[in-house]
Amino acid sequence: MSRCDLRIVIVDDNRDAAYTLGLLLERSGFSVAAQISDATAALDCLKSERPDVAIVDIAMPRLDGYALARQIRAEINPSPRLIALSGMCTAKDQHDALQAGFDAHLAKPADWPVLEALLLSYLDQPAAATSAVMTMAGD
Numbered sequence: 534m535s536r537c538d539l540r541i542v543i544v545d546d547n548r549d550a551a552y553t554l555g556l557l558l559e560r561s562g563f564s565v566a567a568q569i570s571d572a573t574a575a576l577d578c579l580k581s582e583r584p585d586v587a588i589v590d591i592a593m594p595r596l597d598g599y600a601l602a603r604q605i606r607a608e609i610n611p612s613p614r615l616i617a618l619s620g621m622c623t624a625k626d627q628h629d630a631l632q633a634g635f636d637a638h639l640a641k642p643a644d645w646p647v648l649e650a651l652l653l654s655y656l657d658q659p660a661a662a663t664s665a666v667m668t669m670a671g672d
Contacts, residue, residue: 536562591619
């Protein structure tokens with residue numbers, strides 16, 4: 534599997550942040566299947582797109598990223614890898630991400646080398662092989 538084979542969906546209520554991250558991913562050779570700004574619509578999109586990875590903001594109106602992650606894990610099988618990308622970066626936030634079903638928790642703004650390395654690691658490992666949460670707090 535190569536970068537372009539890794540299908541990614543971005544879920545973030547901040548359209549500019551989602552767009553910018555999408556551009557960065559595409560220019561780096563990854564495939565962005567969708568950018569969704571409404572978390573309540575994200576589940577349907579994820580069911581239809583069946584991405585390999587979903588990068589999800591935590592603090593969103595109507596449905597937060599934790600609730601969305603729990604729904605994804607309950608309703609989509611196999612589930613995509615879930616990466617929390619959030620400004621909420623305390624130890625409690627990281628613990629909550631693990632409990633909700635995220636595979637990794639990264640601080641906003643994304644540290645590109647860390648995010649890229651995480652995505653590249655998914656190319657060689659089946660989804661079930663990585664169940665621990667990777668946490669990276671911003672400086």
